[in-house]
Amino acid sequence: MSGADGEVLFEFHRVGTYMKVVAIDGKTGVEVSVVGPATGSVELLKRTAVNKLRYVQTRDAKPGR
Template identity: 45%
Template sequence: MSREPNSGEIYLEFRSIGRQVQVIAMDAATGIEVSAFGPTSASQTDLKRIAIRKLQRRIEQEREAAGTGSDPTLY
């Protein structure tokens, strides 16, 4: 069993902060991380969808900034 992150693998963390929930999404392969906030009344599925979409957009922006279609690197 390999400990290397798989392409497309995303880690999610949910944190309650008062009447809000912070969702942190991190791409395992690139280490790119974003966060999103929502009310505690929002469903976890909706918050997850928002955070993943925000992460995907950020990865797209990193690729565009690099001028390539390949995965961005942090080095």
């Protein structure tokens, strides 16, 4: 997936009744994960992972950047 903020890579791991989604920023290598129901929407899990990734990147950004 790519967008205005750059490329995001996804990994999907099914663990029982849950799906773990790992989102990785292609440029910086920052990685986050989210877990949701395996029967749920893949797009919702991806969107949630991207939102968490953007949150972590903003939180960790140094002032003045």
